[in-house]
Amino acid sequence: MTLEIVLVFLALISMITALVMDRMRPGMILFSVAVFFLCAGIITPEELIDGFSNKGVITVALxxxxxxxxxxxxxxxxxxxxxxxxxxxxxxxxxxRMLPVISVISAFLNNTPVVVIFAPIIKRWAEKVKLPATKFLIPLSYATILGGMCTLIGTSTNLVVHGMILSAGYEGFTMFELGKVGVFIALGGIIYLFLFSSKLLPDRRDGLKEGESINRLNLVEAVIGPRFPGINKNLKEFNFERHYGAEVKQIKRAGHTFSSNREKVRLKEGDTLVLLADETFVPTWGESSVFVMLANGHDKEDSEPIGRKRRILAILLLILMIVGATLGELPYTKERFPNIQLDMFFFVAVTTVIMAWARLFSPRKYTKYISWDILITIACAFAISKAMVNSGVADLIASRMILLSDYFGPHFLLAVLFIITNIFTELITNNAAAALAFPLALSISSQLGVSPTPFFVVICIAASASFATPIGYQTNLIVQGIGDYKFTDFLKIGLPLNIITFIIAVFLIPIIWPF
Incomplete structure (x- = not known):
């Protein structure tokens, strides 16, 4: 075992430990590891920055x-x-009525804004019809994850793996290629939620009523975002009222509510704060990246006047983007337009520019709508993946895995790769999990002399299938605070869904993409 292999193993163990302990943002953790590999001579400066110029990463940003x-x-x-x-x-x-439609929407849009918009509306609706919101919020998050598995743009993980495939010299995924297996998983997952979510999810109602007026003040729920300046500080160290003009009444985290002892609780990303604020709080901070979501209990459709023409334009542009990217991958289109690569990146870029000039989003504030930590995480994941290849770590692990599967063949390794990737995505992040698994997929397929495509697909599915814990996927964190769920609530309903996903994926992928 060479010194480079030892250094990479130690760095990867340290990275996983830091991610699990949540010592700092994932992007900075992965960047630190990538810089360490640069200093050790395991990767070059060009390999370090290669991910930042990758089309998949830029597509995620757009x-x-x-x-x-x-x-x-x-x-x-x-x-x-x-x-x-x-x-x-x-x-x-x-x-x-809601879950199938939500899955379809999330196949083409980022999951987080879908959950941010739908969660408070669904919660207020559930209270109105006298049903526990806890029966709907985790299924909302799971439906977006299931839908994201069905298309290339459904989740950033698919685009990350697609970018790595292109960098490795292979042909990437088409728009709906992952849907060949993703649709079956989504259908199986939604049927499972229909049948068992009522029994497995808690029947709790929040005792604190949203929108309740106290001296012309309202109770507002705010989910802390990555740019909140008080992360890792308690309310004694960070004067929330002085910064935002609102009083923190409760802090919700992992099914626990801190009220009387809230001053001592160190704030973390994903915490839900119940605030006593005036009517200016939501309009003032609603467009800020400080909070992922704000809900004040008001359910007025005309609270933000938006023209019908703008809604139609937004949906039309989204449809044109999807259709264009799909048709652009056809051989006929490539022959007719040999000088223009009409791929997903092309149509995403064009759609972004049109939306900016049409002012569907503020062109002056466009940088704040991008989750930079996710982009840095993805870009550094490319460098870490390259270090695993350059050092020989990927080949070493792959060869040991192959020795264990002499009697089972590639199907066994496909299952093992799914389990490894899925465990990583539950403990750290989906993109980091994909980065660690991708070089293993390359080495396994190369040493076995089989097609790497089944292994690439299983990484996409396993890295997205974050159901058993709230920490693996941001949408799970959001609904955890809003629904006041405990960690065990996710484990109880999510672990069987992980197993369902595993069975469908490992069975169907080799049939659709033969070795």
Whole structure:
């Protein structure tokens, strides 16, 4: 075992430990590891910055803006209100109307804005029809994750793996290629939620009523975002009222509510704060990246006047982008336009520019709609993946895995790779998990002499299938605070869904993409 292999192993163990302990933002952790590899001579400066210029990474950044344009158009808010039954209903009927549609929407939009828009509306609707919101919020998050598995742009993980595939010299995924297996997983997952979510999810109602007026003040729920300046500080160290003109009444985290002892709690990203604020708080901070979501209990469709033409334009541009990217991958199109690469990146870039000039999102504030930590995480993931290849770590792990599978063949290794990737995505982040698994997929397929495509696909599915914990996916963190869920609530309903995803993926992927 060479010194480079030892250094890479130690760095990867340290990285995973730091991510699990949540000592700092994932992007900075991965960047630190990438710089360490640079200093050790394991990667070159060009290999370090290669990820920052990757088309997949830039596509992810532009999709944040497109999702913001659709969100600002008001189309999603109008849609969810029309989907929700107005009269008394049941949990099953409510889920039946919303979950399939939410999955379809999240196949083409970033999951986070979908959950941010839908969660407070669904919570208020559930209170109105006298059903526990806890029966709907985790299924909301899971539906967006399931939908994201079905297309190339459904989740950043798919684009990350797609970018790595292109960098390795292979042909990437087409728009709906992952849907060949993703649709079956989504259908299986949604049916599972229909049948078992009512029994497995808690029947709790929040005792604190949103929108309750106290001396002309309202109770507001605010989910802390990555740019909140008081992260890792308690309320004694960070004067929230002086910064934002609102008083923190409760802090919700992992199913626990801190009220009397809230002054000692160190604030973390994803915490839900129950605030006592005036009517200017939501309009003032609603466009800020300090908070991921704000909800004040008001459910007025005209609270933010948005023209019908803007909604139609946003949806039309989204459809044209999807159709254009799909047709652009056809051989006929490539022959007719040999000098223009009409791929996903092309149509995403064009759609972003049109949305900016049409002011579907603010062109002066466009940088704040992009989650820079996710982009840095993805870009550094490319460098870490390259270090695993350069040092020989990927080949070493792959050869040991192959020795264990002499009697089972590539199907066994496909299952092992799914489990490894899925465990990583539950403990750290989906993009970091994909980065660690990708070089293993390359080495395994190369040493076995089989097609790498089944292994690439299984990474996409396993890295997205974050159901068993709230920490692996941001949408899970958001609904955890809003629904006041405990960690065990996710484990109880999510672990069987992980197993369902595993079974469908490992069975179907070798059939659709033979070794």
């Amino acid at each position: 999709l944040f803006l497109i999702s913001e344009g659709v969100r600002k158009s008001g189309a999603l808010s109008v849609l969810i209100r029309k989907l929700l039954p107005e009269k008394d209903t049941t949990v099953f009927r409510g889920q039946l």
